[in-house]
Amino acid sequence: MFAVLNRFDKRWEEAARDLGASPFQVFRHVVLPIIAPGVVGIALFGFTLSYDEFARTLLTAGSSNTLPLEIFGMTTNITTPVLYALGTLTTYLSAVVIVSALLGVHVLRKRRAGAVVGSGGGQR
DSSP, X not given: OHHHHHHOOHHHHHHHHHTTOOHHHXXXXXXXXXXXXXXXXXXXHHHHHGGGOHHHHXXXXXSSOOHHHHHHHHHHSXXXXXXXXXXXXXXXXXXXXXXXXXXXXXXXXXXXXHHHHHTTOOOO
16 A cells, blocks of 8 residues: 555645545545555455465464364365365355455446546536
């Protein structure tokens, strides 16, 4: 997010405030559409890395196992079909999350493009 926020131009916020937008409107209509791709990318990256957090999970494990610990436990013993089913399930879950994020970005782009075309206004 540092790269996204470092490229963010504060003049866009100032222009929205000059045009009478409230702080919530500035965030919703100016800031959020600009930083949304970065937020989606970070969310997908964090979701993907959460499956590989064996060391951290091992240090913070309580009385019940988490998914990385369960999978590690299954690989050290005799391999059962449950391990393959878990792998398939997590792969499908990851694919669903990624596809829904991409569809969300596509919908946001369509909305933004429609708002830009529709704001041409009635100037004569």
